[in-house]
Amino acid sequence: MRKPNVFLVGPMGAGKSTIGRLLAAELNLNFRDSDRVIEERTGADIPWIFDMEGEEGFRERETAVLLELTNERDAVIATGGGIVLRAENREMMKGSGFVCYLTASIEQLVERTARDKKRPLLQVENPRQKIIDLLALRDPLYQDAADFVVNTDRRSPKSVAQEIASLVLEA
Numbered sequence: 389m390r391k392p393n394v395f396l397v398g399p400m401g402a403g404k405s406t407i408g409r410l411l412a413a414e415l416n417l418n419f420r421d422s423d424r425v426i427e428e429r430t431g432a433d434i435p436w437i438f439d440m441e442g443e444e445g446f447r448e449r450e451t452a453v454l455l456e457l458t459n460e461r462d463a464v465i466a467t468g469g470g471i472v473l474r475a476e477n478r479e480m481m482k483g484s485g486f487v488c489y490l491t492a493s494i495e496q497l498v499e500r501t502a503r504d505k506k507r508p509l510l511q512v513e514n515p516r517q518k519i520i521d522l523l524a525l526r527d528p529l530y531q532d533a534a535d536f537v538v539n540t541d542r543r544s545p546k547s548v549a550q551e552i553a554s555l556v557l558e559a
Contacts, residue, residue, distance in 0.1 A: 392461040393417075393485030394556055397530050399523055400469045400507050401500035402490035403540045403548065408466035410549035415556065418463040422471065425453045434468075438508035443470075451477055458484040469522070470509075472529035481533055486559060488552050489534035492541050494520060535559065 394411065396404040405421050412419035426449050427433055437446050450471055457465050458480045465485075471477050481487045492500070498516045501507055512518050531537070536555045540548050 392463075393458065394464045394552070395481040395485050395487045395533075396464065396466045396490055397472055397481070397487060397533055398469065398490035399492070399497055399519065399526065399530075400504075400510065401497040401519075402469075402492045403500075403545055404466040404490055406545045407490065407540065407548050407552070408464045410545050411552050412464040414549050414553040415464065418460070419466075420457055420460070420463050421466045422450060422453050422457060423466075423468045425457070426450060429453070433506060435506055435508045435511075443509075447474065454480055470526070472526060472533050478529065478533040482535075486535045486556055487533045488536045488538055488555070489530040490548070491530075491537060491539045494523070496541050497523075 394415070394417070396408050396411075398404055408421065409419050423434055426437070426446075430437060430449065434446065437449065447470065450468055451474060454467070454471065454477055457463070494516065497519050501510055501515065501519070505511070509522065510518055536552065538548060538551055538555075
């Protein structure tokens with residue numbers, strides 16, 4: 389049975405948004421980015437939401453947007469790195485589509501996020517350690533949610549998108 393949506397989960401810097409756009413084109417589906425939807429709805433960027441509402445306020449918004457997105461059909465949905473923290477989010481995704489966990493090495497994640505100032509959780513003294521700590525907490529949750537696990541290390545986004553498309557079409 390074909391599930392209608394494909395959710396991309398994984399840490400910051402794994403390539404969810406970039407790969408998601410390519411995957412949507414590959415599968416002829418719509419592309420949605422949950423973080424962009426949150427920003428459009430609030431008229432503010434994510435760092436501002438974190439500053440004003442804290443992480444918990446942002447997570448509330450994230451769950452509300454995910455609920456909307458899971459009701460759409462035929463979409464590739466790139467999610468924020470922390471979306472798996474809530475069991476209800478993991479269940480929503482698993483219940484309405486395929487979930488693909490995009491992984492990458494710590495080195496790749498650090499390299500890909502090093503110059504990005506729009507990642508509130510990485511605005512700390514030691515971003516590398518923060519990524520390690522976040523992965524320690526979140527990896528089991530990503531694994532729990534995932535139908536597929538795909539490594540993006542040193543790979544072109546196009547080759548990753550093609551691999552995911554094959555997995556989805558074979559499932």
